[in-house]
Amino acid sequence: MAKYEKTVADDTATLTIRGESYELPIYGGSVGPDVLDIRALYGNTGMFTFDPGFTSTASCESAITYIDGGKGELLYRGYPIEQLAEKSDFLEVAYLLLNGELPNKEQDAKFKHDITYHTMVHEQLNRFFGGFRRDAHPMAIMCGVVGAMSAFYHDSTDISDPEQRRVASTRLIAKIPTIAAMTYKYSIGQPFVYPRNDLSYAENFLYMTFGVPESEEYKVSKTLADAMDKIFILHADHEQNASTSTVRLAGSSGANPFACIAAGIASLWGPAHGGANEACLNMLSEIGSVDRIPEYIAKAKDKSDPFRLMGFGHRVYKNFDPRAKVLQQAAHDVLAELGVNDPLLDVAQELEKIALEDPYFVEKKLYPNVDFYSGIILKAMGFPTSMFTVLFALARTVGWISQWGEMIVDPTQKIGRPRQLFIGEGARDYTDIENR
Ligand code: SDX
Numbered sequence: 472m473a474k475y476e477k478t479v480a481d482d483t484a485t486l487t488i489r490g491e492s493y494e495l496p497i498y499g500g501s502v503g504p505d506v507l508d509i510r511a512l513y514g515n516t517g518m519f520t521f522d523p524g525f526t527s528t529a530s531c532e533s534a535i536t537y538i539d540g541g542k543g544e545l546l547y548r549g550y551p552i553e554q555l556a557e558k559s560d561f562l563e564v565a566y567l568l569l570n571g572e573l574p575n576k577e578q579d580a581k582f583k584h585d586i587t588y589h590t591m592v593h594e595q596l597n598r599f600f601g602g603f604r605r606d607a608h609p610m611a612i613m614c615g616v617v618g619a620m621s622a623f624y625h626d627s628t629d630i631s632d633p634e635q636r637r638v639a640s641t642r643l644i645a646k647i648p649t650i651a652a653m654t655y656k657y658s659i660g661q662p663f664v665y666p667r668n669d670l671s672y673a674e675n676f677l678y679m680t681f682g683v684p685e686s687e688e689y690k691v692s693k694t695l696a697d698a699m700d701k702i703f704i705l706h707a708d709h710e711q712n713a714s715t716s717t718v719r720l721a722g723s724s725g726a727n728p729f730a731c732i733a734a735g736i737a738s739l740w741g742p743a744h745g746g747a748n749e750a751c752l753n754m755l756s757e758i759g760s761v762d763r764i765p766e767y768i769a770k771a772k773d774k775s776d777p778f779r780l781m782g783f784g785h786r787v788y789k790n791f792d793p794r795a796k797v798l799q800q801a802a803h804d805v806l807a808e809l810g811v812n813d814p815l816l817d818v819a820q821e822l823e824k825i826a827l828e829d830p831y832f833v834e835k836k837l838y839p840n841v842d843f844y845s846g847i848i849l850k851a852m853g854f855p856t857s858m859f860t861v862l863f864a865l866a867r868t869v870g871w872i873s874q875w876g877e878m879i880v881d882p883t884q885k886i887g888r889p890r891q892l893f894i895g896e897g898a899r900d901y902t903d904i905e906n907r
Pocket residue numbers: 708709711712713742743744745747771772778779780781782783784785786787835837840841842
């Protein structure tokens with residue numbers, strides 16, 4: 472795990488509350504907004520800050536991923552996502568996120584060997600699948616089976632032991648594609664396909680997903696493997712998003728990493744978060760044709776209508792999500808390579824064009840995000856929409872486990888325990904039922 476450097480207070484802010492003044496330290500990071508240290512606020516003032524949704528709250532110090540929402544910039548350990556998507560591969564990016572630096576040739580080879588030789592899951596883990604209905608949502612199965620890993624790998628659940636943390640991290644990164652592929656196979660009633668050690672991470676995942684044993688040899692397409700690897704890179708980490716914050720909060724209690732990642736999967740499933748890729752493709756299918764776009768733009772703008780343009784908007788990006796730009800190009804390339812002519816790509820592009828010219832979206836700085844184009848590529852690659860968020864979770868496991876590892880060694884971290892603004896009844900006496 473990366474070495475952790477403490478940030479020193481640069482200056483202070485003075486807060487005056489009802490005539491009393493309080494000095495609050497201000498810390499500056501390496502890039503990005505400074506922070507106001509409010510840890511002593513409650514002790515000094517008897518007051519809490521109030522920030523539902525944490526729109527103005529930094530929950531931790533981190534050196535892993537930096538986002539400049541105004542510029543539409545995303546850096547993994549300082550490297551722009553565009554460069555990594557073009558020049559790197561997913562396991563090299565995983566090493567970078569976990570360790571803070573790009574691997575040299577020996578480190579890269581060893582890391583890839585370690586991951587490759589941990590891809591098989593315990594044979595008894597297979598039995599969990601039989602308890603699910605065949606039509607269970609794959610994310611429901613992922614939550615259950617990944618959480619169940621805690622019951623199989625007891626020798627890597629002592630979070631105080633750096634070696635056990637490393638083994639657990641390796642197991643999760645290595646086995647999550649196997650479990651994801653098994654989830655798909657189970658949903659279509661096909662036998663599970665065991666991982667192979669002669670394939671790359673993305674190739675192995677495609678092989679386990681689309682290969683059918685004892686029938687004909689599945690040849691992994693380089694185009695699809697390259698596209699899959701790039702999609703994994705783009706989804707690997709994203710600062711303190713909802714699911715990453717869930718993993719950190721779960722981990723702050725000392726829960727084992729398998730349970731923490733299962734919690735992250737559950738949070739990612741929501742349509743406002745990682746579930747948006749599935750929701751976006753369903754939305755594009757519902758719109759169906761370019762001529763129906765104005766009707767849906769109007770719905771998205773109508774405050775009385777809960778409909779939102781899925782794949783649009785972001786808590787942090789108030790400019791283009793750089794991942795959406797890479798995915799837009801990848802969508803073109805993959806569909807052209809596969810000879811797929813998907814009218815939904817035309818609908819998506821026209822929708823993007825219209826929305827970006829509409830004052831409502833311009834004023835609210837709503838741009839396409841990572842989920843807007845990913846579904847189109849995944850559909851062309853042969854995945855059902857119900858698997859889209861599973862693929863997001865597969866890739867984000869690297870980010871989640873990197874952030875979890877950073878939290879464990881952070882000396883300032885303690886169990887996460889927010890407070891509240893209480894708006895309920897004050898103390899009152901019990902009344903017998905006869906008197907109610
Ligand atoms: C991911 O955090 C991350 O980093 C997440 C992620 C990652 O990699 O981990 O990037 C992955 O989750 C991407 C986002 C995927 N979700 C969607 O595409 C769902 C659609 N988007 C919205 O639900 C929304 O934009 C959010 C949830 C993404 C962000 O919501 P915020 O920051 O809480 O913004 P908001 O809801 O306060 O919206 C601000 C305004 C509101 O209008 P007003 O109340 O100010 O009048 O913009 C409007 C919203 O109604 N708005 C939209 C909209 N998104 C926001 N209106 C129409 N369509 C939309 N998509």
